[in-house]
Amino acid sequence: MRAVKIRLGPYAQLSNPTAGLYGQLGKPLLLLPLFRMKRHEFTHLFGFGAAMVLSGCLGSCTSKTDNATPAPGPGSNNIDFTLDLADPANARLNDPAFGYVYSANGQVIVAKTTAGGYVALAATCTHQGTSVQFQPGSNGFICPNHGSKFSTSGTVLNGPASAPLQAYTVVQTGTKLHVTS
Template identity: 40%
Template sequence: MDRKEFLSAIGVTAASFALINCVGCAKGGEASSVSVNGPTGIDFTLDLTTTANAALLTNGGYLATNGIIVARTTVGAYIAVQQSCTHQSYNLVYQANSQRFYCNNHGATFSEAGAVTASPAPRSLTTYTTVLTGTSLRVHS
């Protein structure tokens, strides 16, 4: 066997091995679990007098912006967490009556403080600081 045949044979063998490993790891065609981090370097301000941010004027309201969910709890506190589930990066929704963030894809839930309350999420949500000054709500890391 010459050098060209040897390298060709190794390439086919390596590709076959990689394919077998990829197929063996898949769970029913579902992508494998990954730990998704929230955005970093966050610092923006929402004007609560604008129509686009009107959901935050009501207890239990929320909106998604800049990869972040900003919500107003049922007791009127402002909270902010990453918008994507830490399991597979699907968008979360805020369920004020249940005081949680919920992933419609696999059912993961998180407390208002971002802690995992139901799997398959591998870790808590990234949380952000909120500061209300008059009608301006600052969200930052």
């Protein structure tokens, strides 16, 4: 690298902001050290720069919605498990502010209704497969992704979901809840 001495010509005046870009005899004015680059170096740098710009452009072409697979239809999976209400892992089920737990495999949501009973529904929204949550205040289920609302029986109260959540049978024996399909 070598520094270049620059002599300003008679046309480089402060009143004309673009005149300062050119020196004597119309040659470009360079304020940085002079870099000499070979043709193949230029094409490599240009190709790398173009690849970076295009990858950014292609990345912006993706969809903003999540394309998860909807939940399987009723009767397509066998559910059979037991929850112990005395187990500290299930303490949130009896918490009035929370009121629900997911099964160990995450396929089922079990909730305590305002009437004091327990319901079990498929945990994934039928619209795009997002996990639903129980809302104890409204005694219903909501999908946080697009706002679909479901009743405690699984029926759709508000879309965009059009299919109901699969409901499961819940039998309480003492402090045990047995959930089956």
